[in-house]
Amino acid sequence: MTAGPGEAQIRTQLGVLAEKFLQRTSGQLVIMREQLAAVAAGDRQALQMIEELAHKIHGSGAMFGFPLLSECGGELERFSADCQPEPEPANRLRELLERLAEALDATRRQGRAP
Numbered sequence: 878m879t880a881g882p883g884e885a886q887i888r889t890q891l892g893v894l895a896e897k898f899l900q901r902t903s904g905q906l907v908i909m910r911e912q913l914a915a916v917a918a919g920d921r922q923a924l925q926m927i928e929e930l931a932h933k934i935h936g937s938g939a940m941f942g943f944p945l946l947s948e949c950g951g952e953l954e955r956f957s958a959d960c961q962p963e964p965e966p967a968n969r970l971r972e973l974l975e976r977l978a979e980a981l982d983a984t985r986r987q988g989r990a991p
Contacts, residue, residue, distance in 0.1 A: 917967035928957040949977040
């Protein structure tokens with residue numbers, strides 16, 4: 878059974894939105910990496926910013942059908958919600974951000990739009 882013109886248009890629009898999500902996620906990764914030094918210095922607001930951005934990636938990744946991105950975002954969100962801003966958690970945050978970056982790269986390589 879072939880998709881009707883309305884369904885094809887919706888798929889195209891979802892593909893455009895998914896690509897915008899991937900672009901936005903790249904920018905959010907840059908922001909979160911910039912916040913690591915502040916987290917290591919004890920800045921609670923920087924940690925909260927990372928948690929909020931990770932929350933968005935977690936939810937949007939699931940919505941757009943990018944499970945690896947969603948999973949990595951969720952792990953980063955949970956960790957940042959539960960930790961205190963100081964050097965040791967900042968190191969773990971760095972690891973989680975790298976996993977998220979790898980997930981983003983893998984998702985892009987797949988070229989999979991919903």
